[in-house]
Amino acid sequence: MTTLTGRAAVSTDRPHKLARIADLLDRRGATAVQLTSGASLSWLLDGARTSVPLGGPPVFSAVVRVDGEIVVTAPRNEAERLAEEEIGGAEIHPVDWFAPLAPPVEGVVDEAELEAELRAARASLLPVEHERYRRLGADAARAMTEVLAEATPEMSEFELAGRLAHAILARGAEPAVVLAAGAARGGLQHPLPTAAPLGDRAMAVATAKRDGLHVSLTRWVRFRGSEPDGAPRVLEVEADAWAATRAGRALGDVLDDIAASYRRHGFGEDGWLRHHQGGPTGYAGRDPKAVPALRDRVAENQAFAWNPWAPGVKVEDTVVLDGAGGVEVLSADPAWPRIDVRGVARPATLEVG
Template identity: 75%
Template sequence: MSTPTEPAISPDRPEKLARVAEILDRRGASAVHLTSGAALAWLLDGARTAVPLGGPPVFSAVVRIDGTVTVTALRNEAERLAEEELAGVDIEVVDWFAPLAPPRPGVLDESEVDVELRAARASLLPAELDRYRRLGADAARAMTEVLTAATPDLTEFELAGRLTHALLTRGAEPAVALVAGAARGGVQHPLPTRAPLGDRAMAVATARRDGLHISITRWVRFRGVEPDGAARILEVEADAWAACRPGRPLGDVLSDIARSYPRHGFAEDAWLRHHQGGPTGYAGRDPKATPDAQDRVAPLQAFAWNPWAPGVKTEDTVVRGAGDAVEVLSADSEWPTVEVRGVARPVALDLT
C-alpha cells in the first residue's frame, strides 16, 4: 500500500484502462464518465473517493478510449487528492457547490454501462489480489485480537468500538461494524446497542482499504454450547462456493443457495429471511445477489456469502481460483477451525 503522501500508479492500471476501452469500442463511444465510488476506486488504484464514510465521491473521472483520464474534483478537495490519492491523471477543479456529474455530450454516463463495468472489475489482477490478501489478514487478525480479549459484561457498543479501533490502526476503514450479544442472535443486521454480550456474541466487520472490501463474521462464547445449526450453516456456505462456477449467472448461484438450506435442515424459505451476500471487491457487494441478477461469475472473483439463520451465521471473503479451489482471504491461523470439504472454517472462540 502506497503512503498517503505518495500516490502511485498500480501496475494493474493499464489492463484496467484496456478493459474500459473494450467497453467503449463495443458501444461505439469515445469516453465514459465514472461517478461511483466503486468504479473510481477500481480504476484509480484504490483511491479514497469520499469524505464521509460511505458518502458520495468528491470527484469524478472521464476515461477516454485512448487511455487518458481527466478527473473533476471539488475545489476544497483537489489539492489533497493530488497529493495523497490520485496519480497519473489531469485534475480539473470546480467550485465545491458545483455538480460533479452534469450531462456530458458525446460521453457515456456510467449508468449506461454499469453491468459491463462490474464485469470489467470482477476478475482480480495481481496487484489487487496482493493488496486484498494483506487486507484480509489484517482484518482477521484484528477480529481475533478483539474477541480474544472480550468478556461477557462488555456492551455491544464497547465491542464494536474496540473492533473499529483495531481496524483503523491497521489503516482500514470500518465500513461495517455489527455486534449481537446473546439476546440479539436472531437479528440479521445487529447495529450495536448498550446490551451486554452475555453468554455468546457475534461480531461482524467489513473493512475497506485501497478501495477493497473484506467482510468477516466471528462468534465467541463464554458459557454454554454452540447450537446445532452452527455446523450446518457451514455446509450451506460450502454449497455457495461450489455454485460459483465461472460463466454462471449470479441468479442461478442464488437459486443453488436457496435449495441448500432445506437440504441441510433449515426451512424452505430460510434464504428469504436475510440477503445471502454476493460478489465483493470495490463495493461491499458488487452486486448483492438477487434472483434476477444476470451478472456472471468471473475467474479470480472475490465473494462474500453470508448464510444466516436465527442464532447462526458464517461469513468470510474468498476468491474462487482454478477449478474448485477456494482461497479464504480473511483467515487467521490462530482462530479455531474445523475442516469443511477441504477448507478450514471458523468455529466459535471458546472462552468458557
C-alpha cells in the first residue's frame, strides 16, 4: 500500500497549533517531535479518534516537523479508515499491523521529552475548540438530565449507568467514565456501578468525549429523605477553587488554596486528601491531575473540572475560566434545578417522585 493522504476536514485552528509546536521545538533546538499520546494526537488532528477500544492506546503516531509537515504512521488495517474519517492534512504511511508505530527516528524528539511543554500548548482553547466544547457540554448535561429524570429508587446502579452511557452515545459522544452510587454507596469516591438499588438518593458521574475533548459532570437525584449538611459547603469549596484558578498561577499553588478551603468550610485538615480534586481538562480527562507542587501554569481560556468531594456530597462541572475570575459552565442544562453560588448557577439536587 502506498502513502495515503488524510482526507478528513481540517479546522481553521490547525495553523495556530502548528505554530505552538514550532515555537516549543525552536526553544528546544529541535526540528521535529514524534507524538504518541491520545491527548496530543487528538488535539493536533482536530479531535481525531485515536483508539479502537474506548480508553485504549492510540493506533497511530505522528511526526510533526518545525515547518508544519505531519507524517502519520498507522497499521495497514487502520490506515484507510483513518484517512477517510479521522485524519486530514497529513501523509499517512501504512505499516504491517505488527510493526512498531513509533520507532525511534534520528533527529526527532520523543513526546515524553516535551510532555510539559505540549500540555501548555494544548491548554488555551482556540475558537473552534471552544465552540465544540460548548456543544459537547450541552449534550452531556442534557443526557444526564434525561436519564436522572426517569430514575426510580428500585433501579440498579448498573441500569442507571447503562442508560447514561446510551444517552451519551446517542449524542455522538463516547462515555469515557460512567459511575453510579445509590444511597448505600454515596460515600465512595469512585463508585463503579453494581447491582445495588438506588434507594433514597443517588449520584451519577459521567465524562463524555467527542472531538477529542472531555466533559465531566456529577449530579445528584433524591427520591425521599433530606440533603446532607455538607452539600452547600462543598459548593463553597468549588467557588473558592474557581477563584483560585487565575491565569499565570502554578497549579500546585491553586491546590494549596483548595486545601485551605476544605478546612475553612468545616471539612477538616485532611478533607482535601480524601479524594483527588480534579484539575485542567480538555484532550485528557485530567490534563494533568492537580497535585502538590505542580508547576504547570493556569492559562487564559483553559478548561477545568474541579471536583470537591466529601462523604455523601460532591460537585463537578466542566468550565472555562477566563483567567480573571469569570466562569463559563460548559456542562449546564437549563432544565436542571439550580441554586446561585456567588453569582454562578450551580446544580441543586433533582427531586423525583
